[in-house]
Amino acid sequence: MLNDIQEVLYSEEELQAKVAELGAQLSVEYADKNPLVICVLKGAFIFMSDLVQNITVPLELDFMAVSSYGSSTKSSGVVKILKDLDVPVEGRHVIIVEDIIDSGLTLSYLIDVLERRNALSIAVVALFDKPKRRTVDLEPDYKGFTIPDEFVVGYGLDYAEKYRNLPFVGILKPEIYSH
Numbered sequence: 397m398l399n400d401i402q403e404v405l406y407s408e409e410e411l412q413a414k415v416a417e418l419g420a421q422l423s424v425e426y427a428d429k430n431p432l433v434i435c436v437l438k439g440a441f442i443f444m445s446d447l448v449q450n451i452t453v454p455l456e457l458d459f460m461a462v463s464s465y466g467s468s469t470k471s472s473g474v475v476k477i478l479k480d481l482d483v484p485v486e487g488r489h490v491i492i493v494e495d496i497i498d499s500g501l502t503l504s505y506l507i508d509v510l511e512r513r514n515a516l517s518i519a520v521v522a523l524f525d526k527p528k529r530r531t532v533d534l535e536p537d538y539k540g541f542t543i544p545d546e547f548v549v550g551y552g553l554d555y556a557e558k559y560r561n562l563p564f565v566g567i568l569k570p571e572i573y574s575h
């Protein structure tokens with residue numbers, strides 16, 4: 397598995413430091429708002445887990461599973477809801493937790509769904525932002541790192557369901573997906 401990594405972009409320590417920073421920021425801005433923190437499965441599961449442990453104010457959480465990549469490094473353009481939320485978002489302050497914003501299609505779809513369900517406010521926290529690949533106009537409200545136009549894996553992020561369990565984030569060798 398390690399042989400498939402071209403370069404480590406962020407170490408475990410760097411990721412933890414950034415997640416702590418984001419958690420501290422959200423703790424200030426969401427004090428007394430009892431936000432509903434939504435994890436976008438599967439990619440965001442590790443980030444979500446670390447992030448909520450760094451938020452010191454009351455919150456509730458829920459999970460939604462969506463997929464558009466399959467076993468490709470390019471978005472299919474079709475976002476499928478594989479698992480919906482368990483609770484209504486109407487009247488709630490919602491925080492969407494994403495591992496990465498690439499084309500932006502997943503998030504623009506999700507934001508649209510949650511707006512139509514009458515969320516009171518919607519904010520996006522994304523650990524990684526790959527602005528070069530954006531096809532829709534979208535910026536996260538809270539962001540970890542801006543990354544180059546490379547396919548990255550680890551810390552929840554996969555290629556064809558592999559590499560999610562790496563504790564760091566690295567660039568996948570192009571030869572892994574280019575044949």
Ligand SMILES: O=P(O)(O)OC[C@H]1O[C@H](OP(=O)(O)OP(=O)(O)O)[C@H](O)[C@@H]1O
Pocket residue numbers: 436437438439440462463464465466471494495496497498499500501502503554
């Ligand atoms: O901005 P976009 O181009 O839409 O890409 C970002 C989305 O793609 C990945 O999910 P994926 O569809 O691979 O599902 P997964 O989280 O289960 O890996 C990632 O976790 C984001 O949710």
Ligand code: HPA
Pocket residue numbers: 465496498546547548549553554555
């Ligand atoms: O760079 C990426 N890595 C893993 N999953 C992704 N989904 C969109 N972009 C990426």
Ligand SMILES: [Mg+2]
Pocket residue numbers: 439465466553554555
């Ligand atoms: Mg994926």
